[in-house]
Amino acid sequence: MMQADARKGIALMMLTTIIFACQDGISRHLAEEYNVFMVVMIRYWFFAAFVISIARAQSGSIRKAATTSQPAVQIFRSLLLATEIFVMVAGFVALGLVEAHAIFAAYPLIVAALSGPVLGETVGWRRWVAIGVGFVGVLVILEPGFGVFSPAAILPLIAAVMFALYSLLNRYVARRDSAATSFFWTGVTGAVLATAVGAWFWEPMTGGDWAWMAVLCVSGAAGHWTLIRTYEVAEASMVQPFAYFQLVWGSAIGLFVFGETLELHVAVGAAIVVSAGVFTLIRARKARRRG
Known part of the structure; x- marks a missing residue:
């Protein structure tokens, strides 16, 4: 039974990575034609509606889903994710999908490095060595000292740091809040920030690009749904390595x-x-198994 669940979880994670990769491609296309802030704002509107419906279904009411004993942390992690999306989409446009994804792939290493100070977890010497080796890989991608260093290369690295911190704060708030509560705060807070920024950068869109925007919004909801299902059917430690297929x-x-x-x-x-x-x-x- 466990093996069957692992196979299903891996299949769902692979599907999730495909959906998110397509979403990144559409985001790059739209952000090349229109302002990044507006694109992310519209995406967040649909995401917030999806999150509210999921939270209400899982918790029974919006009030119950929104109830938390740690609102400051919930708001901060949600704002962190929204800002990370702004930065990463800008990175796709400035740097391209290949190099941006290659640099962003360092985020699990940053998670491991920050898990001690943020969550109080112990990181052994082998993982510290792996973290160091991983950041050597980032330097190889960036090629400092060879030619002219592109300032745009810092965007996906900043996004990776923010997403790593967001991931750690997810684990922190999960100690007292349900997944539905965290999901609710993620969508609603992010939509508020995206609207506050993006509303100043509204541009008219063509009919064809509105169709792409609709696909972007639906794919975002679909990707989060498959990710939720992934962690429902299999252990996170089992399926997380397959998240690299998004690269x-x-x-x-x-x-x-x-x-x-x-x-x-x-x-x-x-x-x-x-x-x-x-x-x-x-x-x-x-x-974790030893613990």
Whole structure:
């Protein structure tokens, strides 16, 4: 039974990575034509409606879903995610999907590095070595000292740090709040921030791009739903390494749809980052089992 659940969880995680990679491609297309703030704002409107419906279904009422003993942390982590999305979409436009995804893949390493100070978890020397190796991989991708360093390369790295902190705060709030409550705060708070910023940058859209926006909104909801289902049927430690396939699908879209190129240093650096990340996930899983 456990093996069947693991297979189903892995299949759902793979589907989730495909959906999110397609979402990234659509986000890049729209953000190249329109203001990033407006694109993210509309995306968040639909996401908030989806979150409210899910939270109400799981908790019985919106009031119950919104009830939390740690509102400040919930608001902060939600604002962090919304800001990360702004930064990452800007990174897709400025840097391309291939290189942006390769750098962003470092976020599990940042999670491991910050899990001590944020959550009080113990990180063994093997994971610290893997974290160091992973960041060497990031340096290989960035190629500091070779030619002119692109300032745009810092965008996905900033996004990775923010998403790592957001992930850790998810685990922190989960100690006292249900998933439905955290999900509710994520969507509603993010929509408020996105609207407060994006409303100043409204631009008229063509009918065709409104269709792409609709696909973006639906894919966002679908991706979060499959991710929820993934963690319902399988352990997070079992399926998390497969989240790296988003790098594969996202890079493929960048190469074949947007005509990007895969530089050797990006491929080598990404391989180092992913290998180090998978190792830290495996070590963390073993540490939890021993605990």
